[in-house]
Amino acid sequence: MLSQLAKDAVRLLWKIIKSNYDHTSDQSLHVTVAQLTADLKHLSEVNANLEDENKSIMCHLDVVEEIIAELQNKIQENKPTASKTSLNNHIVLKSMLQHLFCQLCGIDCDGKKNHVAALATIKPLENGDLFELLSDSKQIWHPNWLGNVDDDVNAKFIKEVTECAFNNEKNQRELMQLKSIPDTSFTIPIILECAKTYF
Numbered sequence: 001m002l003s004q005l006a007k008d009a010v011r012l013l014w015k016i017i018k019s020n021y022d023h024t025s026d027q028s029l030h031v032t033v034a035q036l037t038a039d040l041k042h043l044s045e046v047n048a049n050l051e052d053e054n055k056s057i058m059c060h061l062d063v064v065e066e067i068i069a070e071l072q073n074k075i076q077e078n079k080p081t082a083s084k085t086s087l088n089n090h091i092v093l094k095s096m097l098q099h100l101f102c103q104l105c106g107i108d109c110d111g112k113k114n115h116v117a118a119l120a121t122i123k124p125l126e127n128g129d130l131f132e133l134l135s136d137s138k139q140i141w142h143p144n145w146l147g148n149v150d151d152d153v154n155a156k157f158i159k160e161v162t163e164c165a166f167n168n169e170k171n172q173r174e175l176m177q178l179k180s181i182p183d184t185s186f187t188i189p190i191i192l193e194c195a196k197t198y199f
Contacts, residue, residue, distance in 0.1 A: 093185045097198050106140035149199045162192045
């Protein structure tokens with residue numbers, strides 16, 4: 001099977017032969033035909049080699065495409081799922097939780113740049129109570145920052161933070177039709193998990 005290039009070369013050479021026929025001798029014509037035949041044979045070999053190389057390239061391309069598909073599948077399998085909660089996936093929620101942690105511990109967090117340092121000054125109550133009750137019935141929580149997140153006082157504090165965050169957002173959505181927390185983050189389990197992570 002000749003490539004288009006080989007066919008065009010044969011046509012061109014044939015035109016040259018025709019135009020030179022009147023001016024050349026029979027011997028010269030035989031030499032030209034022999035040269036053309038050799039060139040045609042060479043072009044056919046080159047074309048066959050190109051076809052073989054093309055087949056080889058296509059095989060390699062198929063292998064590369066299979067490898068890419070496998071890698072894409074592995075990437076999809078290793079992506080974090082909704083069950084794995086990371087604070088970095090819920091940035092707006094993290095900011096709200098920082099504010100609630102401070103608010104529930106009686107810290108004015110608007111002027112504080114370092115919430116963690118301010119929260120670290122809050123110590124557990126000596127009597128073991130979860131919070132102190134002020135005269136205006138406001139509760140000031142005293143979690144144990146050095147304790148485990150699942151310790152009784154800390155678990156109740158985390159639960160209070162979670163409920164406050166959820167209820168505040170729910171009320172805001174119902175009353176003002178405004179969403180501060182994205183829908184993907186607005187579930188009790190995610191808020192609870194983020195609060196535990198922030199603790």
